[in-house]
Amino acid sequence: MKNSLVSTLLAEFHDHDPDKVLQKAKEALDSKKVDLENIDNDIAKLADERQKLEDENKAKDEDINYRNMKIASNAKDKQKHIDERDKSQDIKNENETKIIAIDRVKGLLGRQREREKNQYDEDKDSIEKQEKFAI
Numbered sequence: 052m053k054n055s056l057v058s059t060l061l062a063e064f065h066d067h068d069p070d071k072v073l074q075k076a077k078e079a080l081d082s083k084k085v086d087l088e089n090i091d092n093d094i095a096k097l098a099d100e101r102q103k104l105e106d107e108n109k110a111k112d113e114d115i116n117y118r119n120m121k122i123a124s125n126a127k128d129k130q131k132h133i134d135e136r137d138k139s140q141d142i143k144n145e146n147e148t149k150i151i152a153i154d155r156v157k158g159l160l161g162r163q164r165e166r167e168k169n170q171y172d173e174d175k176d177s178i179e180k181q182e183k184f185a186i
């Protein structure tokens with residue numbers, strides 16, 4: 052076992068009761084499970100935020116198209132439509148930057164989750180093996 056939770060705890064508590072060590076390992080494993088759930092929640096929140104930004108961008112696209120139509124029709128308040136179109140485009144560009152950042156953070160969280168999930172699985176297997184030996 053390469054640096055598993057149980058072997059680490061056994062090394063730390065080598066002179067203590069193995070049942071207590073196993074209980075500590077189970078508690079640590081439960082904590083890791085909560086950490087994984089927290090990462091999942093963070094990823095879900097980022098996905099929601101990304102969807103809101105995409106929805107806002109769709110609305111801005113419609114506004115930009117409307118403004119372009121008004122500008123092309125030579126409306127009397129042409130400059131106002133140009134300014135509003137530019138404002139919508141700026142917001143859309145900011146949202147695109149935020150979406151890229153969200154995607155990067157989601158990617159990092161996904162990789163972190165994968166590493167922690169693998170460690171969780173290894174620790175769980177280690178605990179199960181220790182429980183079998185204890186019986």
